[in-house]
Amino acid sequence: MAKFTVRNLTFRYDDHLALQDVSLDIPANEITVIFGPAHAGKSTLLRCLNRLNDLIETEAIHLEGQILLDGEDIYAPRVDVTELRRRVGMVFAVPIPLPLSIYENVVYGLRMRGETSSSLLTERVERSLRQAALWDEVRDRLDEPGVLLSGGQQQRLCLARTLALEPDVILLDNPTSGLDPLSTAKVEASLRELKADYTVVFVPHSVQQAARVADTAVFLLNGQLIEAGPGERIFTRPREQRTEDYVTGRFG
Template identity: 50%
Template sequence: MNKAEVKKLSFYYSSVQALKDISLPIEEKKVTAVIGPSGCGKSTLLRCFNRMHDLYPGNRYDGEILLHPDSINLVGAHIDPIEIRMRIGMVFQKPNPFPKSIYENVVYGLKVRGIKKKRLIDEKCEKSLRDAALWEEVKDRLHKPAFNLSGGQQQRLCIARALATEPEILLFDEPTSALDPIATARVEELIEELKEKVTIVIVTHNMQQAARISDSTAFLYMGELIEFGKTKQLFTNPREKKTEDYITGRFG
């Protein structure tokens, strides 16, 4: 089952084409990894899914990303990006909690959606923090500033924040690149648990990470999709010469 399909997607930063004619399926409740060398367009591709590019002037999409079951085109010109972002969550490269309490951070998305019922909000807060494997560590200091948490905890808090609104797809943009190995391992474990509940797309520059946690992998190079396939197949028996060169460390 596909949760989304990228179809002939191109993307332009003003006049520079950053993505060229990309097509790939995103399987439901699976982890899809996007790998490739710096500047290959992997983050650009991820940020098309929740229309982050709309925040900056001069950007243009071509082609479509269909979100199922209603087959809405995520990059359609007449589709409101806010509506899209309500359905698709994102976790960023650097933990970016708000300068508020832990509780306020988790419930931010609920407040944004106009949910007012205190009990509902409290329940969702606890559930999201449990799902993000952070509840036990923070349950006694929910109303303390989020900045007091360690980097790894902050990143799990950002995951809880994204989970609170029950997104259909959760995007991870190199979520562990600012974390130490132990915090990285915890986030990776978490991603594997989360795929029971939500479809995940993760961008990573770390090939071992992609190999460890993803079901399918897309390899991007210079804005083009070179190869897409089951992770196991792509890493053990790549069809393309470029993919092989990249995963064996000959460049990148």
């Protein structure tokens, strides 16, 4: 069953064609990897899925086509965008803790949704930090500022912050770009556990990482979808020459 269905998506801003007629299904409870060289449109596609592109400060953004989440058009006029973003969480390439304590970072989204019960918040903090494999490292210092954590810990804090909202989908835009191999392995391990409960859409750091975590793989090039399919097939027996060239390192 497809969580997201993207139909003929074209996205333009400031005369720049970022995505061109992209159609794909994103299956529920799997890790879907969107990979490709720089400027392929990976982040743009990701940001279309929770309408973060709406924040671009220019009049000249233009979107055609349809994105359905559980069969509902997320660009329909009466969609509550804040509600959508709670259902479709996002982790960015660079960890950006808000200038708040670890605890307050995790509960930020919940507080904004109007949760005030401190027992619920505290319970949710522990659960999400455990899911993000950070609990044991920070359990005694939840009141410290989030920025005092190391880079890898900050990124897991950002993951926990997204998980605290219990979203349906988690978007990860190259979350391990600044991390050492050990922290990267921890994040990847968390993702594999998370897919039981969440749909994960992941822009990887490298083709190797894509191959390690992908259930479904989607190859983008210059804003166009070249090939999509099960990860093991895409990375071993791609049908398209351009996919093969990229996967085997002939360009990119």
